[in-house]
Amino acid sequence: MTTMMRGFTRRLGRTDWGVLVIALALVLCGLVMVYSATYHLPMMGWTDVTGPTYYLVRQLRFVALGLMALFVCWAIDYRHYKRIAIPILVVTVAMLGVMALVGRWVQMVRGGAGGQVVLYGAIQPSELAKVGAIVYIAIWLEANRERLRSFSMGTWPFALLLGIMAGLIGLQPDLSTAILLVATACAVFFVAGADMKHFVLLLLAGALVTVIAVMFLGYGSDRLGIWLEGPMSDPLDKGYQMIQALQALSSGGFLGVGLGQSGQKMYLGRFTHTDFIYSILAEEFGFVGAVVVIALYALWLWRGLEIAKRAPDMYGRLLAVGIVSWVVFQATLSIAVATNSSPVTGTVLPFISYGGSSLVTTLASVGILLNISRAGPKGPQGATR
Numbered sequence: 001m002t003t004m005m006r007g008f009t010r011r012l013g014r015t016d017w018g019v020l021v022i023a024l025a026l027v028l029c030g031l032v033m034v035y036s037a038t039y040h041l042p043m044m045g046w047t048d049v050t051g052p053t054y055y056l057v058r059q060l061r062f063v064a065l066g067l068m069a070l071f072v073c074w075a076i077d078y079r080h081y082k083r084i085a086i087p088i089l090v091v092t093v094a095m096l097g098v099m100a101l102v103g104r105w106v107q108m109v110r111g112g113a114g115g116q117v118v119l120y121g122a123i124q125p126s127e128l129a130k131v132g133a134i135v136y137i138a139i140w141l142e143a144n145r146e147r148l149r150s151f152s153m154g155t156w157p158f159a160l161l162l163g164i165m166a167g168l169i170g171l172q173p174d175l176s177t178a179i180l181l182v183a184t185a186c187a188v189f190f191v192a193g194a195d196m197k198h199f200v201l202l203l204l205a206g207a208l209v210t211v212i213a214v215m216f217l218g219y220g221s222d223r224l225g226i227w228l229e230g231p232m233s234d235p236l237d238k239g240y241q242m243i244q245a246l247q248a249l250s251s252g253g254f255l256g257v258g259l260g261q262s263g264q265k266m267y268l269g270r271f272t273h274t275d276f277i278y279s280i281l282a283e284e285f286g287f288v289g290a291v292v293v294i295a296l297y298a299l300w301l302w303r304g305l306e307i308a309k310r311a312p313d314m315y316g317r318l319l320a321v322g323i324v325s326w327v328v329f330q331a332t333l334s335i336a337v338a339t340n341s342s343p344v345t346g347t348v349l350p351f352i353s354y355g356g357s358s359l360v361t362t363l364a365s366v367g368i369l370l371n372i373s374r375a376g377p378k379g380p381q382g383a384t385r
Contacts, residue, residue, distance in 0.1 A: 016373035019303040023366045026296055026351035027063060027359075029281075034059045034354045036260045037273040037280045044266070055273060055354055062356045066363030073367030078316060078375070085139045092132035096168035099129075127357035130181055131365060133165050134326060137185050138318040141192040145314065148194050155198040158189060159205065175213055176345035180329050182206045187325040188318050191308075227343035242340055244268050245276045248283035249290075249339065256286030273354040275346055278338040293352070297331045300324075307373045316372045323365045 039052035049055070081088065140161065141148070148154035162185045170178040186206070190199055222238055231239030231246070248264035251257060262283045265272045272280055282290040304324030311317040327350045334349040336342035348355050350362050 014374045015370055016303055016307050019300060019307065019369055019373070020366060022296055022300045022303065023351060023363070026293075026300070027066075027363070029293065029296075030277075030349075030352035030354075030359075031056065031059060031063065032259070033277055033281050033284075033352060034273050036262070036284060037265050037277060038354075039260070040265065059354055059359075062359045063363075065356075066360040069360050069364035070367035070370075073364045074370045075367075076371065078319060078368055078371045079313075081135050082139050082315065085136060088132050088139075089136045092129045092136060093164065093168070095129045095132075096165060100168045100171035102172075127177070127361050129165075129169075130177065130326070131361050133181060134184060134188075134322040135319065137162070137188055138315060138322050141188060141318055142313075142315040145192055148189075148192055149198075151195075151198055155194065155202065158185075159202055163209075170213060174346075175210070176333065176347045179206075179210060179345075180326065180333065180347070183329050184322055184326045187329075188322045191321045192314075192318055223343040223345075227340070231340070241268060241271060241276070241344065245279040245338055246340055248276075248279040252283040252286040252290070254287045256282070256284045256289055259284050274348050275334070275344070275353070276338055277353045278335050278349055281352075282338075294335070297328060301328050304328075304369060307369055311372050312375050316375065320369055320372050323369055327362060327365070 035053065035056040038049070038055040041049045041054070042051060141158070144154060144157075148158075162182060166178040166182050169181060183206075186199070186202060189202065194202075226234055226238040226242070231242040233239060235243055244264050244267045248262060248268075251262075251264065257263070262280050264283055265280050268276050268279075278290070278293070281293060285292075301324060304320060304327075308317045308320035308324065311320055330347060331350050333342060333345060334347045334353070337344055337347060348358050350358065
């Protein structure tokens with residue numbers, strides 16, 4: 001028993017606590033902003049919101065579930081996932097396939113209106129499947145590293161695997177999640193040692209497929225059009241949300257209007273605490289608050305890449321890079337949407353935006369990172385080396 005306790009203590013000492021502290025700081029910021037962005041909704045006549053703390057209480061439940069998932073993933077040796085690689089792939093593809101069928105059915109019922117498949121108001125199965133996809137991609141790339149520089153034996157099978165997963169997500173339709181998965185997988189592919197010519201070819205193929213999906217399959221073509229033309233070209237309809245988001249950014253100034261004092265949240269409706277929560281944060285805390293949040297993500301990226309760098313094996317390195325890339329790419333896209341640097345995509349801000357599956361899966365991924373960090377050697381300051 002004493003030996004086991006000593007081993008457990010040594011592993012805790014190797015854990016990179018920085019990545020956990022930063023994640024919890026972002027979650028706390030999210031709780032504050034979810035309440036600030038939604039407490040007024042009952043006063044505006046929202047009959048499905050039972051009180052000013054309605055969304056805060058629900059978000060607290062998601063945080064509790066997410067922390068449970070974090071501790072479970074923290075306790076499970078990340079190398080165990082390799083033993084169930086095929087079940088992970090089967091479950092992931094099956095879940096994505098079912099959600100693609102459901103998504104197309106919903107589209108037909110709505111007469112062509114699309115949208116992500118959401119269960120119980122906050123659970124997106126594509127978010128859950130994304131974790132399985134990243135885990136399996138890391139396993140596959142580590143097992144096939146020697147063949148990655150061969151197009152027929154390495155790049156092509158990888159592109160086919162990624163295309164199936166991203167295609168099923170896109171069919172829901174959920175193009176933003178599909179793009180994020182492709183971007184994340186490409187980052188892992190690069191770190192695994194891909195041939196640069198093949199890597200560039202994969203990026204170009206992904207960009208081409210995205211353009212085709214947007215322009216010819218009706219995926220967000222209206223959003224792309226209004227972004228290219230500018231929101232003022234249709235201020236009362238397609239450009240309305242973006243105009244309000246930009247107004248929130250400009251109203252915040254340097255120090256912001258104060259917590260809970262946002263005026264633009266009255267006009268963003270159900271997107272205030274999800275897609276455009278960064279705009280409300282920037283309005284209430286100003287340029288300083290907006291930069292602090294970006295700095296927290298930058299710090300999280302740094303600690304995550306340090307974990308990847310010091311992972312004891314290539315599989316741990318690829319898995320860590322996949323998790324870090326996923327969160328950072330998603331945060332970048334969400335902030336880009338809020339600042340009109342990208343068309344509206346329906347992407348939430350990791351750790352901060354309201355949502356069940358996004359928060360739970362993101363916190364679970366932090367647990368996996370912590371497990372990878374404690375498997376590595378210890379540095380002089382207690383951080384992993």
